[in-house]
Amino acid sequence: xxxxxxxxxxxxxxxxxxxxxxxxxxxxxxxxxxxxxxxxxxxxxxxxxxxxxxxxxxxxxxxxxxxxxxxxxxxxxxxxxxxxxxxxxxxxxxxxxxxxxxxxxxxxxxxxxxxxxxxxxxxxxxxxxxxxxxxxxxxxxxxxxxxxxxxxxxxxxxxxxxxxxxxxxxxxxxxxxxxxxxxxxxxxxxxxxxxxxxxxxxxxxxxxxxxxxxxxxxxxxxxxxxxxxxxxxxxxxxxxxxxxxxxxxxxxxxxxxxxxxxxxxxxxxxxxxxxxxxxxxxxxxxxxxxxxxxxxxxxxxxxxxxxxxxxxxxxxxxxxxxxxxxxxxxxxxxxxxxxxxxxxxxxxxxxxxxxxxxxx
Amino acid sequence: xxxxxxxxxxxxxxxxxxxxxxxxxxxxxxxxxxxxxxxxxxxxxxxxxxxxxxxxxxxxxxxxxxxxxxxxxxxxxxxxxxxxxxxxxxxxxxxxxxxxxxxxxxxxxxxxxxxxxxxxxxxxxxxxxxxxxxxxxxxxxxxxxxxxxxxxxxxxxxxxxxxxxxxxxxxxxxxxxxxxxxxxxxxxxxxxxxxxxxxxxxxxxxxxxxxxxxxxxxxxxxxxxxxxxxxxxxxxxxxxxxxxxxxxxxxxxxxxxxxxxxxxxxxxxxxxxxxxxxxxxxxxxxxxxxxxxxxxxxxxxxxxxxxxxxxxxxxxxxxxxxxxxxxxxxxxxxxxxxxxxxxxxxxxxxxxxxxxxxxx
Numbered sequence: 001x002x003x004x005x006x007x008x009x010x011x012x013x014x015x016x017x018x019x020x021x022x023x024x025x026x027x028x029x030x031x032x033x034x035x036x037x038x039x040x041x042x043x044x045x046x047x048x049x050x051x052x053x054x055x056x057x058x059x060x061x062x063x064x065x066x067x068x069x070x071x072x073x074x075x076x077x078x079x080x081x082x083x084x085x086x087x088x089x090x091x092x093x094x095x096x097x098x099x100x101x102x103x104x105x106x107x108x109x110x111x112x113x114x115x116x117x118x119x120x121x122x123x124x125x126x127x128x129x130x131x132x133x134x135x136x137x138x139x140x141x142x143x144x145x146x147x148x149x150x151x152x153x154x155x156x157x158x159x160x161x162x163x164x165x166x167x168x169x170x171x172x173x174x175x176x177x178x179x180x181x182x183x184x185x186x187x188x189x190x191x192x193x194x195x196x197x198x199x200x201x202x203x204x205x206x207x208x209x210x211x212x213x214x215x216x217x218x219x220x221x222x223x224x225x226x227x228x229x230x231x232x233x234x235x236x237x238x239x240x241x242x243x244x245x246x247x248x249x250x251x252x253x254x255x256x257x258x259x260x261x262x263x264x265x266x267x268x269x270x271x272x273x274x275x276x277x278x279x280x281x282x283x284x285x286x287x288x289x290x291x292x293x294x295x296x297x298x299x300x301x302x303x304x305x306x307x308x309x310x311x312x313x314x315x316x317x318x319x320x321x322x323x324x325x326x327x328x329x330x331x332x333x334x335x336x337x338x339x340x341x342x343x344x345x346x347x348x349x350x351x352x353x354x355x356x357x358x359x360x
Numbered sequence: 361x362x363x364x365x366x367x368x369x370x371x372x373x374x375x376x377x378x379x380x381x382x383x384x385x386x387x388x389x390x391x392x393x394x395x396x397x398x399x400x401x402x403x404x405x406x407x408x409x410x411x412x413x414x415x416x417x418x419x420x421x422x423x424x425x426x427x428x429x430x431x432x433x434x435x436x437x438x439x440x441x442x443x444x445x446x447x448x449x450x451x452x453x454x455x456x457x458x459x460x461x462x463x464x465x466x467x468x469x470x471x472x473x474x475x476x477x478x479x480x481x482x483x484x485x486x487x488x489x490x491x492x493x494x495x496x497x498x499x500x501x502x503x504x505x506x507x508x509x510x511x512x513x514x515x516x517x518x519x520x521x522x523x524x525x526x527x528x529x530x531x532x533x534x535x536x537x538x539x540x541x542x543x544x545x546x547x548x549x550x551x552x553x554x555x556x557x558x559x560x561x562x563x564x565x566x567x568x569x570x571x572x573x574x575x576x577x578x579x580x581x582x583x584x585x586x587x588x589x590x591x592x593x594x595x596x597x598x599x600x601x602x603x604x605x606x607x608x609x610x611x612x613x614x615x616x617x618x619x620x621x622x623x624x625x626x627x628x629x630x631x632x633x634x635x636x637x638x639x640x641x642x643x644x645x646x647x648x649x650x651x652x653x654x655x656x657x658x659x660x661x662x663x664x665x666x667x668x669x670x671x672x673x674x675x676x677x678x679x680x681x682x683x684x685x686x687x688x689x690x691x692x693x694x695x696x697x698x699x700x701x702x703x704x705x706x707x708x709x710x711x712x713x714x715x716x717x718x719x720x
Contacts (some may be wrong), residue, residue: 004393011601013398019387027376033364033681037560037606038373040682073433073562074583077597081581109581195598200397202433202562202600221469223434237710238555239438240562240600241371246397322400323395323452 005344007334008322009152009297010175011195015339018249029245037242041235047319050234060254063184063207068230069204071244076102076174076193079204080109083170086216086226088114088143095119095142095167099158099292100151101128101154101328106172114143127154129289143215144168144188145352150176150294152196153326155286155333157294161186168212177205178254179338180264188212194243196296197338199250203243213225255339263338270336270345272297277349283356301331307359308332318351365704368682369512369657370535370554371697378609389605397602401595410594413608420614423544423567428590430566436462436534439564440469443530443549446576446586447705448474448503453480455527458715459652460487460511460519461688466532474503487514489649493522503575504528504548510536510656512556513686515646515693517654521546528572535656537565538614539698540624548572554603556656557698559610565604585658611669614698623698630696630705631655637709643716661691667719668692 006013029036034044039046054069063069074082088094094114098109098121110116120136121128138145145164150157152175161183162169168188177192184190189208195201208226216227222236229236257263275293278284284300286293302308311332315323325331334348366373389396392405399406405482414429423429434442448454454474456467458481470476480488480496498505505524510517512535521543522529528548537552544550549568555561568586576587582596617623635653638644644660648655662668671692675683685691694708 002393003387006394006398008394008398008400008403011397011401011598012397014395016387019395023383023386026386027363027379033362033679034366034368035374035379037371037555038366038368039371040368041371041561042687043368073435073438073600075433075597078433078583081583109583163474193598195397195601200403200600200602201598202603219472221472223438223441223469237435238371238553240433240560240603241555242560242602243562303467306533318364319393327402 002319004319004321005347006322006331007320007336007340007344007348009196009326009333009335010193011201012322012335012337013339014246015250015253018253021249022246027214036245039241041241042236046241047087047253047334049245049248053244053251056248056251056255057205060178060251060260061182061184061207064228066210067184067207067214068210070208070226070229071234071247072204072206073202073240074204075201076172076191076204077105077109079191079206080106080172081113082224082226083144083146084114084116085220085224086108087168087212087224090114093117093139093142095138095145096134097121097131097145097147097162098123099130099148099156100154102151102153102172102174103148106146106148117142119145122156125288127151127156127285128292130156130158130292138167140165140167141165144170146170146172148172150296152297152335153299153329155288155294155297155299156292157313159291168209176294178260179267180262181260183192194247196335199246200243202240203247205247208317266342267336267338270340270342271298273342273345274298274334274336274349277352281352281356283360284352297333297335298338299325299331299333305330310359314355315351318347320348322350338357364679364681365707366682367680367694367700367704367708369556369693369695370553371561372670372682372695372697373470374559374606375610375613375699378606378613381609382606387532389714396605399601401598406601409605409608413604413611416608416611416615417565420538420611420620421542421544421567426570427544428568428570428573429591430586431567431599431607432564432589433562433600434564436532436551436564437465439532439566440466440549441473442584443504444470444474444476445580445584446574447528450474450607452497453477454520455498455505457481457491457496457507457522458483459490459508459516460514461549462513462532462534463508463510465507466506470506477502479505481515484568486647487516488647488652489719490516490518490652498524498527500525500527502527504530504704506530506532508532510654510655511517511676512695513659513689515648515654515657515659517650517656524568528569532557538620538623539627539656554607556695559606560603562600563571563607565607594635624703627655627696627698630700630702631658633702633705634694634696634709637712641712641716643720644712657693657695658698659685659689659691659693670719671715674715675711678707680708680711
């Protein structure tokens, strides 16, 4: 078995020791005589896993008691629609801060269910910066303010949580949850698709403040109601049990590694190393304003488009995978999620330096 | 490692050779250097898996070309709501045939989006039979007729596809898809949560006729539109890639076993064996009318409630798990999905016979 250095943007690299554990108990989990995915979500064993995983996430993120933690399905994209279905009405207003392609999608999916206002956007700057806070035009009547702290495609990340007053702040943290310490109490709701820093695709973690749940209307199907899922402890219907189990292993791994302060410093160092090589190369380029550069996703371009195919082919031959940029942007992208080691980053920068020397 | 005889109603037993294969390639799938769950759903390797798995399902079920096959999320429960969102309007009528708890839930989740008529129900018979077809009061204006061919909790199964004229027939086949041959062309749509006969929870397979997709309105979020998912080949957003992969392994296993004709005969024999022991015991009982008995889920009762705890404890000690009945019905239940072997059924009936002898 040879494991590649995996820079995929998502689904993405998982910690190897998580995969080794999952592998070792795939046919017999916890002496049950069955795989975790063969057991009832309402059985004693899975219920214990569910409770412990929630507590581990609460410990890691310091989630206050007046927030519920939900393990749902549908991907972040479904929640783009569920958020206004739960917290607003079609004739009410919600503010959206758009700093990349995912913010744009969040607006598009929300539109049938709320008057989605774009209170700030950097589309005019090709999503290479964060619009300055004093230029945002927030509406005080907004039911919530939605933003995307890290834009996976454009590689743009907020370095601080924006101040939005009394309006609940909702964040799609699919690509930066658990990447560094965070003050959860500043948010009305945080949600994240699991396939970057939590585990595998098909699971969404939602962290939502109690008072927001009081808004969930009876006029939607119960399966779409966050209040119903909270009341049912995410067992209103059958959850993605294997995805939840993998998340539970990742949470344990994060605790063993020392928690989010340690992970955050590691992520900062990985990102600094790669941006440093890009900026110092005279060959590669990253168009994002330095103060808005993502620690998680580093898009970069080669000086000539015709070098892209040989770059990817040679990288693949060297065991470096997942480097092709998103089709919306082109170029390359290296995603540096928690499970990507500094050793993988060193292997990448060595390859990049050598490639630049040969083609520069 | 000791594998139990697993009669769980879902999530449920998987074929052991599927789990062994998944285990062997969990850290390095197809020489990619990564787990299947660490790779982009839009990469060459996963796209090939997606295409091949769809073809395998088409081969197994004989799905005609004018049907789309989708691999989605949300569980069947979410699709209870999505079906009327896609195929009807709140002021239109849809007919529901209710033969158990899942049919009731389907109605409840649909109610915000359609005038859900109960065209037939066996609730007055405590869901122990199928209402005779000539007693159904179908509405010719109905946008569709929905039914649940197999009711997992009550153990009631249609032995034939009902005739409903020109109105599209929609079936929640979560617990009996792939359990025997089926004429797909009689349906407008078939859907199934994967956690019984397809694979693991967190995946839903939808088989939908092209003409129904033309009904999907622009007024709902795109993430809820079956037409969008069909246009995007189930990659409109990130699918549950590991769940899809497991399904692909199960489809290959079914083909190796000889397909649905072979599987159907095997399931018939397993069910006959267990019902025979129950009926012949003078100890156990199953309340369902013989013509409506499920091949997949066999609820049964002990003569005295106080025997239930020792039955479950002794069964567990003998390596028989997942036998506790649903909390809505009580008693016991043995689910006999495709992955449950005749050997497991023989172990169960031996145990049951011995238990009856000692407690009768």
